[in-house]
Amino acid sequence: MKVLVIGGAGYIGSHVVKAMMKAGHKVTVFDNLSSGLRCNLFKENDFIHGNILIQSEIEAAFEKGFDAFVHLAAFKAVGESMENPEKYSVNNITGTLNIMNAAVKFGCKKMIFSSSAAVFGAPQYLPIDENHPKNPESYYGFTKLEIERFMAWYDQLKGLKFAALRYFNAAGYDPDGEIRGLERSPQNLLPRIMEVACGMRDELKVFGTDYDTRDGTCIRDYVHVTDLANAHVLALEYIAKNNESLTVNLGTEKGTTVKELLDASRRISGKAIPSEDVERRPGDPACLYATSKHAKELLGWEPKFSDVDTLVKTTWEVYK
Numbered sequence: 659m660k661v662l663v664i665g666g667a668g669y670i671g672s673h674v675v676k677a678m679m680k681a682g683h684k685v686t687v688f689d690n691l692s693s694g695l696r697c698n699l700f701k702e703n704d705f706i707h708g709n710i711l712i713q714s715e716i717e718a719a720f721e722k723g724f725d726a727f728v729h730l731a732a733f734k735a736v737g738e739s740m741e742n743p744e745k746y747s748v749n750n751i752t753g754t755l756n757i758m759n760a761a762v763k764f765g766c767k768k769m770i771f772s773s774s775a776a777v778f779g780a781p782q783y784l785p786i787d788e789n790h791p792k793n794p795e796s797y798y799g800f801t802k803l804e805i806e807r808f809m810a811w812y813d814q815l816k817g818l819k820f821a822a823l824r825y826f827n828a829a830g831y832d833p834d835g836e837i838r839g840l841e842r843s844p845q846n847l848l849p850r851i852m853e854v855a856c857g858m859r860d861e862l863k864v865f866g867t868d869y870d871t872r873d874g875t876c877i878r879d880y881v882h883v884t885d886l887a888n889a890h891v892l893a894l895e896y897i898a899k900n901n902e903s904l905t906v907n908l909g910t911e912k913g914t915t916v917k918e919l920l921d922a923s924r925r926i927s928g929k930a931i932p933s934e935d936v937e938r939r940p941g942d943p944a945c946l947y948a949t950s951k952h953a954k955e956l957l958g959w960e961p962k963f964s965d966v967d968t969l970v971k972t973t974w975e976v977y978k
């Protein structure tokens with residue numbers, strides 16, 4: 659299929675592009691390179707340098723004719739979304755509506771969307787399944803949930819079939835070592851650990867060591883980005899075959915603590931990685947992990963690279 663990947667120069671986007679190419683799809687990347695990187699582009703693909711906030715630019719892209727599109731062009735910093743919701747309203751909501759309007763105008767009616775575990779808010783039970791109540795605790799999470807609702811309406815009214823893929827904690831790098839672009843000012847745990855290992859940051863601050871978990875630090879469900887990327891390919895095949903929308907959580911059912919990830923990083927990198935225990939970060943639940951039953955049943959999705967050692971090794975390969 660001809661697939662437009664919007665945000666395809668970003669960290670997750672570039673891995674999605676690679677998975678789509680490997681599956682035999684013809685990919686075009688659309689990106690404004692605000693956080694995406696030119697070095698994440700593959701020479702085999704067409705590239706459109708464009709902005710989702712300029713309707714004529716996104717329409718010009720869809721006018722070229724695509725069977726499907728993947729939308730990953732969003733801001734994703736939870737803290738920033740609480741301080742500057744306007745930025746998230748414009749880019750994440752208005753930008754997405756621009757894309758969806760352009761897509762249906764030019765008859766591209768298969769959409770794969772990067773949703774997030776942030777739609778759920780504080781867990782009421784574990785593991786989190788798709789039916790868990792949705793009470794986002796951040797404006798970022800709210801934008802993702804609203805877009806899930808827009809997609810359901812466009813399905814009903816315009817025949818847009820969608821896959822909402824709710825990523826838990828994306829981590830790791832391309833196991834082939836082909837994708838090597840580093841995120842600028844990363845907020846997430848593993849890239850920050852790696853920055854300390856490389857001397858780009860003095861120490862890792864461990865946010866809270868008094869949680870009710872096996873070692874006192876928070877438990878998260880880290881999913882390898884290549885496993886996430888493969889889910890996009892499977893979701894596209896599902897929509898094409900069944901002409902039906904779907905919403906799935908992408909997690910591994912396995913939780914890892916902050917200290918476990920830190921210890922594995924020390925062992926694998928051979929670096930000391932100094933750390934300091936500090937106060938809890940507001941809004942962090944102690945424990946968050948998903949059941950992947952639905953993704954397995956519907957898509958046959960199985961994480962292959964999401965064990966702690968592969969997550970850390972593939973990331974260290976890039977950072978070292």
Ligand code: WQD
Pocket residue numbers: 734736773774775776825826827828845846847848850862863864865866876877878916939942
């Ligand atoms: C993981 C754990 C921190 C940094 C966020 C979003 C979520 C999704 C993924 C997009 C937590 C601890 C972190 C540090 C630390 N994003 N930590 N020191 O918060 O689970 O999820 O990213 O969809 O919506 O909320 O990920 O990587 O920030 O934190 O101790 O310097 O590491 O407290 O326990 P989080 P994270």
